[in-house]
Amino acid sequence: MGGSNNLVKKFYSSAEIFQLCISLLILMSQTACSGPPNASANAKRYELKGKVVSADKSNRMVTIEHEAIPEYMDKMTMPFKMHDEWVYEGLKPGTLIQATLVVDGSKTWLEHPVITTIVDPTLAGNVESGVEPAPGTETPDFKLTNQDGKKINFRQYKGRALILTFIYTRCPLPDQCPLMSQNFAQLNQELQKNPALKDKTHLLSISFDTENDKPKVLREYGARHTGTFTQWEFASGSADEIKQVAKFFGMNFWTESNQIIHGLRTAIITPDGKVYKVYRGNDWKPEQLLKDLESLKI
Numbered sequence: 001m002g003g004s005n006n007l008v009k010k011f012y013s014s015a016e017i018f019q020l021c022i023s024l025l026i027l028m029s030q031t032a033c034s035g036p037p038n039a040s041a042n043a044k045r046y047e048l049k050g051k052v053v054s055a056d057k058s059n060r061m062v063t064i065e066h067e068a069i070p071e072y073m074d075k076m077t078m079p080f081k082m083h084d085e086w087v088y089e090g091l092k093p094g095t096l097i098q099a100t101l102v103v104d105g106s107k108t109w110l111e112h113p114v115i116t117t118i119v120d121p122t123l124a125g126n127v128e129s130g131v132e133p134a135p136g137t138e139t140p141d142f143k144l145t146n147q148d149g150k151k152i153n154f155r156q157y158k159g160r161a162l163i164l165t166f167i168y169t170r171c172p173l174p175d176q177c178p179l180m181s182q183n184f185a186q187l188n189q190e191l192q193k194n195p196a197l198k199d200k201t202h203l204l205s206i207s208f209d210t211e212n213d214k215p216k217v218l219r220e221y222g223a224r225h226t227g228t229f230t231q232w233e234f235a236s237g238s239a240d241e242i243k244q245v246a247k248f249f250g251m252n253f254w255t256e257s258n259q260i261i262h263g264l265r266t267a268i269i270t271p272d273g274k275v276y277k278v279y280r281g282n283d284w285k286p287e288q289l290l291k292d293l294e295s296l297k298i
Contacts, residue, residue, distance in 0.1 A: 037083070043104035046072050048097075052115075053077055053261060055091035059281045062091055062110070063261055069101065076259040078173055081109040090115050106174045106182070132250035132265070132278040139273050142245045144206065144235040147219035152235060154273065161201045161276075161298050162269040163187065163289070166251055168209035168260055169221040179282050180264065181205065185225045186286040188232050200271070200298045203232035208246055208253050209260060210239050249278060271298055 050066030065077040080101070091097070099110040133139075141155045154162070165184060171177030184203055191198040205222070207213035213221075218234040226232045236242060246253060246265075253262035266284060268276040277292055 052095040057088040137275045144237040149215040164204040165266040207236040
């Protein structure tokens with residue numbers, strides 16, 4: 001043992017050993033960050049089997065047409081977080097996949113994925129990520145119908161900053177549409193504390209489930225998140241109207257096996273009707289959006 005220690009002292013200086021330790025710590029931290037988050041003791045796990053519809057490596061999201069998950073979810077097509085970067089190289093539309101679905105409070109993700117090389121050509125070309133409008137782009141005067149059955153249009157919000165997001169009321173995953181509504185509920189609460197900002201801001205949740213989310217459904221859904229619709233409205237419209245709005249903001253969605261496959265977009269529109277910022281996915285936080293709103297200096 002003494003000879004071994006002498007060899008270390010002979011070939012490596014203390015500075016070199018220190019640098020080696022730092023390098024190992026950095027490598028370990030990078031490896032830890034690239035993997036899935038640590039689950040709490042209350043997390044639940046389910047086995048998921050299905051077929052890949054699309055994959056978005058940059059946002060670590062994969063949409064899967066999956067079989068029924070006993071005691072949790074019926075057969076449907078949904079987007080899931082998956083942090084294992086290596087697997088995305090093999091995720092072609094139609095690829096068969098098996099993984100562990102972790103449900104930890106409001107967060108869900110997939111772990112331990114196993115994929116095959118079998119590909120279904122009928123799914124090729126389905127993409128859930130579009131191109132967002134650049135900042136400063138003029139927003140069209142889109143027309144929708146709100147929770148009271150009243151016709152609304154984007155032009156009527158000029159003079160106020162419009163913050164909008166996309167949802168559908170039947171979305172079952174807690175970190176998708178329900179999270180967008182929770183974030184908006186928190187935004188709404190913060191705006192009430194700031195009268196100057198409150199009077200110059202409006203919130204709008206747009207449903208792309210045009211078949212189910214009629215005004216009555218939207219009002220019942222909205223009432224669970226806000227006591228009044230003065231500051232925050234919920235709206236939908238015809239299939240063509242919703243497709244136009246979603247396409248403008250770079251959000252694609254389509255129906256497959258009676259389920260809606262979709263991305264997520266949230267945006268800030270300036271008081272003069274121009275795009276200020278578009279958030280892709282579900283990683284944005286209410287406090288982050290509020291800071292961006294304040295930087296607009298409305």
